[in-house]
Amino acid sequence: MSDVEQTATGDLPGIVVTGASGRMGQMLIRLILESDQARLVGALERTGHDWIGRDIGEAMGGQPAGVQVTDDAVSAIARAQAVIDFTAPAATLGFAELTAQARAVHVIGTTGFEDADLAQLAAAGRHAPIIRAGNMSLGVNLLVGLTRKVAAALGEDWDIEVVEAHHRHKVDAPSGTALMLGEAAAEGRGAALADLRTPAREGITGAREAGTIGFSAIRGGDVVGEHDVIFATEGERVVLRHLATDRAIFARGAIRAALWGQDKGPGEYDMADVLGLN
Numbered sequence: 001m002s003d004v005e006q007t008a009t010g011d012l013p014g015i016v017v018t019g020a021s022g023r024m025g026q027m028l029i030r031l032i033l034e035s036d037q038a039r040l041v042g043a044l045e046r047t048g049h050d051w052i053g054r055d056i057g058e059a060m061g062g063q064p065a066g067v068q069v070t071d072d073a074v075s076a077i078a079r080a081q082a083v084i085d086f087t088a089p090a091a092t093l094g095f096a097e098l099t100a101q102a103r104a105v106h107v108i109g110t111t112g113f114e115d116a117d118l119a120q121l122a123a124a125g126r127h128a129p130i131i132r133a134g135n136m137s138l139g140v141n142l143l144v145g146l147t148r149k150v151a152a153a154l155g156e157d158w159d160i161e162v163v164e165a166h167h168r169h170k171v172d173a174p175s176g177t178a179l180m181l182g183e184a185a186a187e188g189r190g191a192a193l194a195d196l197r198t199p200a201r202e203g204i205t206g207a208r209e210a211g212t213i214g215f216s217a218i219r220g221g222d223v224v225g226e227h228d229v230i231f232a233t234e235g236e237r238v239v240l241r242h243l244a245t246d247r248a249i250f251a252r253g254a255i256r257a258a259l260w261g262q263d264k265g266p267g268e269y270d271m272a273d274v275l276g277l278n
């Protein structure tokens, strides 16, 4: 039976993973291959990558998985009920167009988007469901709600700082998670993050402006992802913290989102929708 016939008759949603050789790509593929709720129907890499044409299981150093790594995104996505995408903003915008055309669910974990990119994703979301979150873990999505509540409960004399640490390979800052937490804190204060955000400090910055939300980023070694939201006032501090020690938490969230999205109409969703936290 061809791949296309299998997709038409298969019971389980077929998932394509983009950035298949990446840290998240490999974790996703491992978990989808182990899953009894989804099937791997494609593994995408960019043209020229030395995994193209190889079986993805073997390329990852394991048993054959029966899926060859390809750079043919159009054909791969045409076979998919969902695309899980942890790559880079430029790549994700391209995949969003193809996924919208295929009317498949697009689960986006990629971070580092500019406002113009988000407008393009909104356009794609008018044709098929997009589920996007800077962090797909249950713990962080719970922390977002806590951050909103604490920010609302504490007045402006409590300064808010978001501090994050990640591995040496991470290319964007602040992290997508830090921005989610900052947005929640701003919402708790009844404002938009754009109006309160103070970027990384350097030099003679002057004293801290009341009511602002500061961001600091540490990069080093193999840190999977650590986030603190610090509420500081005269004489005391409250610190809300999430520590990720295994990328499986993000991959499990993304697979759950791909399955959740199967009966959803076009639109933009996030992990709070998937987890029923809204």
Ligand SMILES: NC(=O)C1=CN([C@@H]2O[C@H](COP(=O)(O)OP(=O)(O)OC[C@H]3O[C@@H](n4cnc5c(N)ncnc54)[C@H](OP(=O)(O)O)[C@@H]3O)[C@@H](O)[C@H]2O)C=CC1
Binding pocket: 018, 019, 020, 021, 022, 023, 024, 025, 045, 046, 049, 086, 087, 088, 090, 091, 108, 109, 110, 111, 112, 133, 134, 135, 136, 137, 176, 250
């Ligand atoms: N939302 C969440 O829960 C999480 C989000 N992330 C985010 O996911 C993204 C990926 O992270 P990570 O897996 O660590 O990164 P990696 O660099 O390990 O993997 C990225 C993958 O995407 C591929 N890629 C990059 N650019 C393109 C392109 N233009 N076209 C096709 N493929 C491309 C890379 O290929 P190549 O190697 O050839 O460049 C690589 O295979 C980041 O934005 C990160 O912040 C990460 C963890 C959790």
Ligand SMILES: O=C(O)C1=N[C@H](C(=O)O)C[C@H](O)C1
Binding pocket: 111, 134, 135, 166, 170, 174, 175, 176, 177, 178, 224, 225, 226
């Ligand atoms: O790049 C990473 O690794 C991670 N990126 C996400 C982010 O930008 O917050 C999520 C997680 O922290 C790991």
